[in-house]
Amino acid sequence: MPSEIIAGSETTSTVQLPREESWGYQVNHLARLLEGALRDRIARHGVLPGAFAQLLALFERDGLSQSELSSAVHIDPSTMALTVRRMERDGLVTRSPSLRDRRQTEIRLTRHARELQSTLIGRAIEVNDLAKKGVDDADLAVVRRVLAQMIANLLNDVERAPS
Template structure:
């Protein structure tokens, strides 16, 4: 890597994210899942029955990107949409029984990818790294408000 690459948080985080996405794809692919679906699944496993607008905010993606992801997830039998009783202009997104049944295995496989990526860090470095990454995310979220 050039000196700039070594010193660029953006480059390093992006490179790390690409490598982790590849590893996650290999791990969860046999379940019929893709890394692009994973943030939405995590949000719905945490709290099912969200609107698309809520998911856009939670997952930090553009509305059009999420719309395509949801369309594929619906095609793949992972979600279903129901009318929102509180707002006739929106629909609530729910996991199918199939998607709910995948949660435990998918999370275990993702944890394995995380464990592999963090394997060379010691017990103090792991929480420090995670804390720093979370702070960076919060900082960038504040900047886009």
């Protein structure tokens, strides 16, 4: 019993799929709203939402290379190249060639970025709190687990469908 196909009228037997039934649609919509809510709260600090996950990764471990950052936040290296350049432009990181491997670029937080750490995390928590307002803690745990499972399922799919 895999899925809910909603038949249209009996006469036409048209196959329908309400947008609310589609995980892609719901998740995409929520993702855009979360990004917007974060953008509203961090713009004044000169940080873009697309740099947020990268900052969190660097807060945990500074000096990562671009490819390490890419894997850490699951973003394509070509996207990371642009994002890191924007972060440099915005005074959040510096880029310096690695000494052990001249292909690599070491990304290091600026003092400014480190000073923003608590503030930025506070803003992210605000967004999280807003999103989960009125939701039961047990349900939140379920959602966390299911989202992780779905991510794992889809990552699996990507790997076994190389191109």
